Amino acid sequence: MINSFSMDWYFITLIFFAGMYCMLVSRNLLRQFIGLEIMSKSCLLGVISVGAKTGNLALAQALIITMIVIEVVVVAAGLSLLVKNYRITNSVDIWSLNNLRG
Amino acid sequence: MTYHTLLLILVAAAAVAAVMARNLLLSAIMLALVSVGASLVLFDFQAPWAAVFELSVCAGLITVLFVSAVSLIRHEESKVAENRARFYAMPLVMGIVAIAAWFYAVPYFESLEDWARLGGRANTLGTVIWDIRRFDLLGQVSILAAGVFVVNSMFPRRKKQK
Structure with a gap:
């Protein structure tokens, strides 16, 4: 039986792959954001796992709180851009973004 | 099979469900379930501060943002011609x-x-940084507020047509 730390990182790898697969496969902009969220969740779990292993739990929590704040701002700005883009091009397809003209 | 491993399995299963869901609303709700599972894992790691932030901000605020965005682009869902075969192949690839x-x-x-x-x-560096960080916690809260105000641009006030 493998130990707890390796088990954590095994699942972190799987969750990261799920998010990456979503971003690779989908053409919907909203799904891209969902994939980004899943990837950042797996990174969060990785940070806390390493922090618990080395005894630096306070530092890991400080990093995670900063990361969550940045994540929220990125998602809020991205979703508002998505809605704006939808109102202009009437599409959420990621291929509709290739006709940006100044 | 401990409680910890079960939580991680829950997070992974919710992530796969969020990717595979055909309905975008269901996908957003599954993402909230991923957040809840992650915050339970954080509680299990004896990290209550990060868990509370995760539960309130990621499972609450981000879900509200996603659901409002889905409701704004609702009738567009069926028009995007996606290759569903790639999504159905996901359990195989995951395996x-x-x-x-x-x-x-x-x-x-x-x-x-x-x-x-x-x-x-x-170890001491961690406590020092955590003590110092109390000062810029206010700054982080203001950044969070700025992110919320970005939502304001999603719902612009309409000008009266003359």
């Missing part, structure tokens, strides 16, 4: 990756554990 990671990644993670002793020395 292959899981088996490969079990044989190749786990020994690497076990070898990483020897380095944990070196990283454990900086």
Whole structure:
């Protein structure tokens, strides 16, 4: 039986792959954001796992709180851009973004 | 099979469900379930501050943002011609990756554990940074408020047509 730390990182790898697969496969902009969220969740779990292993739990929590704040701002700005883009091009397809003209 | 492993399995299953869901609203709700599972894992790691932030901000605010965005682009869902076969192939690909990671990644993670002793020395640094960080917690809260105000641009006030 493998130990707890390796088990954590095994699942972190799987969750990261799920998010990456979503971003690779989908053409919907909203799904891209969902994939980004899943990837950042797996990174969060990785940070806390390493922090618990080395005894630096306070530092890991400080990093995670900063990361969550940045994540929220990125998602809020991205979703508002998505809605704006939808109102202009009437599409959420990621291929509709290739006709940006100044 | 401990409680901890069960939580991680829940997070992974919710992530796969969020990717595979055909309905975008269901996908957003599954993402909230991923957040709740992650915050339970954080509670299990004895990290209550990060868990509370995760539960309130990621499971609450981000879900509200996603659901409002889905409701704004609702009738567009059926028009995007996506290749669903790639999504249906996801459990197969996940299974292959899981088996490969079990044989190749786990020994690497076990070898990483020897380095944990070196990283454990900086224990006092952690408390110092955590004490100092109390000052810019207010700044982070204001950044969070700025992110909320960005939502304001999603719902612009309409000008009266003359």
